[in-house]
Amino acid sequence: xxxxxxxxxxxxxxxxxxxxxxxxxxxxxxxxxxxxxxxxxxxxxxxxxxxxxxxxxxxxxxxxxxxxxxxxxxxxxxxxxxxxxxxxxxxxxxxxxxxxxxxxxxxxxxxxxxxxxxxxxxxxxxxxxxxxxxxxxxxxxxxxxxxxxxxxxxxxxxxxxxxxxxxxxxxxxxxxxxxxxxxxxxxxxxxxxxxxxxxxxxxxxxxxxxxxxxxxx
Numbered sequence: 001x002x003x004x005x006x007x008x009x010x011x012x013x014x015x016x017x018x019x020x021x022x023x024x025x026x027x028x029x030x031x032x033x034x035x036x037x038x039x040x041x042x043x044x045x046x047x048x049x050x051x052x053x054x055x056x057x058x059x060x061x062x063x064x065x066x067x068x069x070x071x072x073x074x075x076x077x078x079x080x081x082x083x084x085x086x087x088x089x090x091x092x093x094x095x096x097x098x099x100x101x102x103x104x105x106x107x108x109x110x111x112x113x114x115x116x117x118x119x120x121x122x123x124x125x126x127x128x129x130x131x132x133x134x135x136x137x138x139x140x141x142x143x144x145x146x147x148x149x150x151x152x153x154x155x156x157x158x159x160x161x162x163x164x165x166x167x168x169x170x171x172x173x174x175x176x177x178x179x180x181x182x183x184x185x186x187x188x189x190x191x192x193x194x195x196x197x198x199x200x201x202x203x204x205x206x207x208x209x210x211x212x213x214x215x216x217x
Contacts, residue, residue, distance in 0.1 A: 002068040002084050003107050006127050007163040009038040009068050010185035011213075012205050014192055015167070017043045018054035025057045027198050032065045034202025036192070037185070040087055042072035055081045068107060075101050085109065087130060090117050095124030109165075113147060118155045122162065130187060131155065133168025134178055137189075149181035156182030172204040179212025 002009060014036045018024040028039060039062055043051045055071075059081050062069035070085040071078040075098055078086045085107025086098055098108050110121035111130045121129055136146045152164055166178035167187035175186045186209060195201035 001105075003105060003127055006068070006107060007184045010128060010163055010165040010183075010187075011035075011037045011209050012202060013038045013040065013165055013167075013185055013187040014202075015040045015042050015072070015187055015189045016193055017041070017046065018051060018058060019043070019046050021050070021054055022057075024054060025061060027193060028058055028061055030197075030199040031192050031202045032061070032067065034199035035206030036067070036202045037206075038068045038070070040070045040072055040187070041077075041081075041083075051077065052080060059083060070107055070109065078102065078106075085127070087111070090120065095121065095126055099125055111167075112155070113144060113151070115151070115154060115158075118151075118159070122159055126162065128163040128165060128184075129155065130165050130167050131183065132166055132187075134166045135169030135174060137169040149177050149183075152178065152181040152183050172201070172208045175205060175208045176212045176215070179209055180216065185209060 012035050014031050041055055059069050068084040070087050071083045072087050073092045075086055075093055087109040088098055089111045095108050095110050107127050109128045109130055110126040112118040112121050118129060131152050133144060133146050152166060164183045165185045165187050166183040170186045170188050171191045178186055192198050192201045
């Protein structure tokens, strides 16, 4: 059900892990209360047993709150958690293969850092593109150099129907140019996970994104 309306769920998109167990789930709960509209589980370090246990808690939270829950890279984990979809990078399983495994109803998001990567992602049937890294970020070691917002505009001009979310170093202080460039929302990690109050951080991001959307109309 989320795939058909993915554009509206990209507004405040939280990427997080479950390395803190119950505390991670509580952080997600607070962030959703503040306005987070979609959650991606990106877990690289925890034991699989812990990821499954706490990932299921996160999935159930998202279901109760009626927002999409997707898994980064791992098709097997997405299926085990009965997630609403996956987000894959250019070096991960191709979107078409992910679609075969996940079926027609789940979300397949794909990363794009260049026009060439965007073209590949479009050919692979992406439901949305994660464009970045927009700004400098230390959260993801392989994010590469920041590309700014121009690529969002170029992709939007060429493929106006594809939903776009900007990612990489985005905060409430610099989110408006991302939306103004053509993105439907922003994906964040530390802007919420490292905040003293994840709820207040999410509230501020939601207000900023909404302002950016209104300014475009």
